[in-house]
Structures are given as C-alpha cells and as structure tokens.
Amino acid sequence: MSNEFGQYLRKRREELLKGSPDFTVRKVAGRLGIQPSYVSKVERCEVPPPSEATILRWAEELGEDPDVLLALAGKVSAELRDVIVKRPKVFAQLLRELKDAPDHALLRVVREVRDGKW
C-alpha cells in the first residue's frame, strides 16, 4: 500500500487540527460517516484508498479539490468517465493528442472554447 494518498490526507488534517479541535481522527470520521480506525488506516496507507463516494466526501471535509484527491487514489470520477464513455472516439483521440501538451496550451484551448470559438 505505497500510495501518497494517505500521507496527503494526514498532512492536510493535521494542519486543520492546528486551527481547530474539530479535526481529530474521530471527529472527521464522524462527519464522514465512517469508523475512526478506518480513517487511521487510510491515512497511514495501511489499506488502499476508499471508494469514490467516500473520497468525494473526504475532499469536501478537508476543502480539497476532488479531482486531485481522486487522482492521488489513481481514480477518475464517474462524472468525467461519462464524458468519455458517451463519445469514446473523439475524446480518446483528443486525450492522446493532448497528453503531452504543456499546461498553458491546454488552458488556451479551454479559453478558446469558452469564448464561443465554435
């Protein structure tokens, strides 16, 4: 279980704990609706990352970007998967083509499209 996912969650929770006593393992587990022992195990990477649903709640709880957290767990949200699944040919081609493009190029594409350039 050597993923960075748990370490990231722990660091983030400990930071929040400095500012408020509401971020102990137990309190967080309570709000996530899961067992404290499970939170502990996930944070220490003793078990693999949880399900998508749990990760999304966790992201909200810690104020983190859900896509980033899912990515650390090696996953992609069902929402984004659906985008691809509905038009696999175009989006597969698009992703392979843009795979190595630098960030700024991708963001330019986003901007162009948003500005109604189609």
Added chain:
Amino acid sequence: MSNEFGQYLRKRREELLKGSPDFTVRKVAGRLGIQPSYVSKVERCEVPPPSEATILRWAEELGEDPDVLLALAGKVSAELRDVIVKRPKVFAQLLRELKDAPDHALLRVVREVRDGKW
C-alpha cells in the same frame, strides 16, 4: 444486466462467422483464452462485461475499436485514465469545458494542437 455490450459483440461475431468458420463461440473463446460458456454469457448479457484486459483482447479479435468497446462496457482504458490522473486539474477542467462541444469543434482542437500551434 441490461447493457448493449454483449449484443454488439454477438452481432459482430455472427457477421464474421458468415465469412469464416473460425468465429464460433468455442473458437473465439479459445483464442481469447477464456471459456466458451463465458463468451456465451457475455454475449447474451447474462453477466456484466469482462475486465479491461479481456475486452482489449476481444476488440483485437473482432477488429473493433478498443475505446468504443470499453465505452460500451462503461469503462475507460487505464491508458487514458493515466493521462487524467497525472494532471487532474487541467484535464478535469478541459473535459468539463469540452463536454458539450460538437465533434467538429473537438476535432478542430486536435488538428490545431497537432499542427504545433503551441
């Protein structure tokens, strides 16, 4: 088990069977390295779609587009998932922005990027 995946595979195999006796359930199963009964069940949607690895072999066997076949199974290849997982922020934004863009717009983006416009 009401996916279109199985029906699609069966139709395709039956077409190929018309042209050659090498596309019976047993022959195909043999080349895929799985049991004939399993092929039969998958084709009749009696069981959910197989694993990604098996779907990819199946696509090759029938001469189908792997991305399309995976999509019919509701999946996205690990290869494409990796593209997103490595840079989740940009690619998540990109996909959400392009989600509803018409095909021709997406293909234009592909062309632009390929023509070194970055």
Added chain:
DNA sequence: ATGACTGTATATTAAACAGTATACATGCTT
C-alpha cells in the same frame, strides 16, 4: 443412430473491495 459440432444451463470459486466492531496503549487534565 452415431459422432462431431453448435450454443447454453448450472454450480462453484478465488481474490479484491470497502469497509465494521472492539479492544488497547498513551498522554493529558483535574
């Protein structure tokens, strides 16, 4: 009517997934 193919029905399974429940050790506070 036998043998050699078809496809399919039925029963079972090993491993992974996604956690729960309980008990325990440690440190701090009063």
Added chain:
DNA sequence: AAGCATGTATACTGTTTAATATACAGTCAT
C-alpha cells in the same frame, strides 16, 4: 489516580469482480 480523549492494533464481514468446470440439448452430416 481517575477519567477522558487521542490514535491504532486486531479480527472479522458482506459484496462484487471475473471468471472456471462440467454437463446438457439441439443440429447436421455420414
């Protein structure tokens, strides 16, 4: 020193995934 809150160790559980193994029924040719 008693109580309370921390995090964690240990053992167990229901469900899903991804198939296998074997037996069976129908068709076709010889």
